[in-house]
Amino acid sequence: MEMEPIDLILSIVYYAGEVDGRTRLQKIAYFVCEKLGLDLGFIPHYYGPYSSIVAKTLEDLVATDFIEEDVIPTSTGRTLFTYKLKSNVKGVSDQKEEIKNFIGRLSKESLDKVIAASKVHYLLKKYKNINSLPDEARKYGWAVDGNDVSEAIGFLNEIGLIT
Secondary structure: OOOOHHHHHHHHHHHHOOEEOHHHHHHHHHHHHHHHOOOOOOEEEOOEEEOHHHHHHHHHHHHOOOEEEEEEEOOOOOEEEEEEEOOOOOOOOOOOHHHHHHHHHHHHOOHHHHHHHHHHHHHHHHOOOHHHHHHHHHHOOOOOOHHHHHHHHHHHHHOOOOO
């Protein structure tokens, strides 16, 4: 099933109800793309796979008033962005039940777990040797240890991205 970036982002925000943070949205987009075989040019980034296409599409959807972006300052001096569909948006492309549930689960999982799983999944695609993943992760500036790899593999198995 071919999906345009705009449909992907609208579907994620619609089926999640609300997405807490750009990082979570990027990770959900990464995993949905992996599940559907879509290529949106994800590259290694500080918090795992990142797509400038996803970032730009989200920015455009906020600017054109399809998605509402709330800006919440945190106690640590950082900023959290939350996203939800504007009430006037209709006609979000219908997805298979499996994808709806997949988005819903990723939107509620611990962000740390989703980030770690996205890093491990990205590394597994490039390097098949599980034991080398912590060393390979360091090349991207990612702190991933053997325990992170084990937990991420369990989670990736649960969500059907590895067997």
